[in-house]
Amino acid sequence: MIGRRYLGVRWGLGLVCGLPLAMGLMALGQAGTSTGTAGGGAATNSQVPGAGVPADNGGPGGIGLVGGPQTPGAPKVPDAPDVPPVEGAVPNPQAEAPVVGQEAAETSSTERSRATGLGFEFFGLLGPYRRPKVPELFPGTGARLMSLVRDGKLYLSLHDAISLAIENNLDVEVERYNLQLADDDLLRAKGGGNLRGIDYTVQAPPNGVGGPGSPLLNTGATNPNPTVPTVTDLTSLNSTTQSTLNYGEGGTSTTYATGPAVPLFDPNLILTGGYLRRSNTVTLTGTTGTATGTTGTSGTASGTTTEAAPLHYIAANLSYIQGFSTGLQLQATGNNDSQVIYSTQSENNPFYSPSTSVTLTQPLLRGRGRAVNLRYVKVANLDRRVSRLLFDQQVQQTVYGISRLYFDLVSLGENVAVKQEALRAAEKLRKDDADQVIEGTLAPIELTRAAALVSSSEFDLVQAQGLYRQQEVILRNQMIRTESPVFAASFSEIVPTDHITVPDLMETLPVTDLIQQGLSRRPDLAQAEEQIKAGRVNVQASRNEALPQLNVYANAQTRGSSEVAYEQLGSPGTGAPTIPQNLELGGLRTSTIYQAGVQLTLPLRNRIAQSDAARDTVQLRQVQARTAKLSESIRQDIENAVIALETAHAAYNAARNSTGYQEQFLQTEIDKLTVGASTNLLVIQDETYLAQARSTEIAARSNWKKAQIELQRALGTLLENNQIRLDDAVHGTLPQ
DSSP states (O other): OHHHHTTTHHHHHHHHHHSHHHHHHHHHHHHTTOHHHHTOGGGSSOBOTTTOSBOOOSSGGGOOSSOSSOOTTOOOOOOOSOOOOOTTOSSOTTSOOOHHHHHTTSOOOOTTTOOBOOSSTTTGGGGGGSOOBOOOOOOOOOHHHHHHEETTEEEEOHHHHHHHHHHHOHHHHHHHHHHHHHHHHHHHHHTTOOOOOOOOEEEOOOOOTTSTTOTTTSOOOOOSSTTSOOOOOHHHHOOOOOOEEEOOTTOTTOOOOOOSOBOOOSOEEEEEEEEEEEEEEEEEOOSSOOOBOSSOBOOOSSOEEEEEEEEEEEEEEEEEEEEOTTSOEEEEEEEOHHHHHHOSSOBSOTTSSOEEEEEEEEESSTTOSHHHHTHHHHHHHHHHHHHHHHHHHHHHHHHHHHHHHHHHHHHHHHHHHHHHHHHHHHHHHHHHHHHHHHHTSSOHHHHHHHHHHHHHHHHHHHHHHHHHHHHHHHHHHHHSOTTSTTOOOOOSEEEEOOOOOOOSSOOOOOHHHHHHHHHHHOHHHHHHHHHHHHHHHHHHHHHHHTSOEEEEEEEEEESOOSOOOOOOOSBSSSOOOOOOTTTTOOOOSSOEEEEEEEEEEOOSSOHHHHHHHHHHHHHHHHHHHHHHHHHHHHHHHHHHHHHHHHHHHHHHHHHHHHHHHHHHHHHHHHHHHHTTSSOHHHHHHHHHHHHHHHHHHHHHHHHHHHHHHHHHHHHTOHHHHTTOOHHHHHHTOOOO
């Protein structure tokens, strides 16, 4: 059972039996010249091709003991309990490589949220200890808004509305800070720390008053009694609620195991110092005679204690610890303990005759290799790509919402015009009826009926204007920050300058090609695939944790007296080193020690590590399953969007034809009324039906436009269709 679980243990023991002394001597031979290279480690800026993580020289002086790339016959990581893979998992073999993934590799820095004061750019060694600074919350920019306001009105095109939202919307601003969080995590990982994670949530914009459930733009119900107005509750239509979309494919309870200890890529210098006063007392043993000291004589011939003047020392203990990407750890310690303990003279120079110890420790199984020790750097680089893709998703959601709100405002404005025209027609009918009543050719009751129609039309107009004003407020709050002093330009009304134009003929939409385009361009699918890559890195680490801890070490000491204590390598991701056990421990005054060997920790059951490896693999399968489901959902969204667009186009043509027929019916009834062949009631009904037909045509035109926007959202082409570059959106400045 042990041989099956710990494959490669016998190989490791056989290897180290013949090599430890030679390796130790090689390392010690370079120790004197390794000071300049020991600081390289994983925190250097050189890159491994294709890895996206810092390269490393393998240790001091370029010596890599047993780490680095796998070699034939090397011990393999034991497999976790067999978990079958998800069949048909994404990436889809029919889809091209995501184009947005290429964009994600570009820079993501922005002056709005960039933290300064990180690194060594401030007076050398003082740089790492100053507090980083993050700019205050950006208040927004009002330059574009001021150029659009004339005579107290905001003349707004769709492009201007989208630009204002990307530059000032707070949901987009929150996502910009997520880019900085990913950069901070990468810096932490390069220092040997674990990751604190990024925010996977995206905010969807509000629907507005013209969204789902609105009887104004989505239904064309006919009022059976044209003189009785239909009451609409404006408070129930004022939809400002935003929903939160979570794109974390791991689920709410998914947390991968921590894995093996992470090397201390950031070097640590540990120093203690102080004053020490020691009495100079010596006990001598003999058979005859007495011992005389400088201050007195005591004792007998068998034992004499002589007390001299007390001795004074400056005690100092210094230790340097650094880890490297192969798992190698360098620990160098120096102190004057032997001088303090054995010297017979006071000494204020702590390094007059110091004791030194240099130890190199390399794991052979658990914690061995760059793939495991640089896992957090790899995941942090993937998180940077994910954060940019999430920003892309947030911008697309914002463009999608602003476009819907804008064209709903356009449709609401057109509906106001229809209600105004209906009111003018009703007032004209009332005036004509009044003239006929005066002439005695029409019964007075018909004038009352016409007056009721005017009142009903006035009520409809008031409601249409109220909906328009509510939509203005919602759109305004998505574009600018009303409480910010930056937006000093005031306006009382938004005037849309773009209108909806529906083509007479629709181009053919090849669903299969559109699906392939959507699978290659959707940022939510691309970031889900990046999460799968991060999951694989974590699974590899948890499987490595299931191995025994087998280390090989080499040590050299001057004025030493002890064996090497069991080394605690790295940290659990905090970057805090373990204080060396020999920090304040010296040895004999003349002993020089060279030693090498192995250190082994062998869990006899290993159930925790086995469970973590299995659980992490299962969680990876869950992420793959959710990503596959997302891929299927994208296919479904595109197919439904195509059907909705085709249906909306056919519905608009039908609504437009219906409006033409209603105009003909009304004109016929008016002509018949002038010759006494019709009644006033029929004319009133046809006028109401024409107003409703025109509102229905507006609703159908609006539905077609929103179906077109929905298809662009499903394809992931909203930014491209609106001439928006993602880098411009990141920096929050779009061209005029």
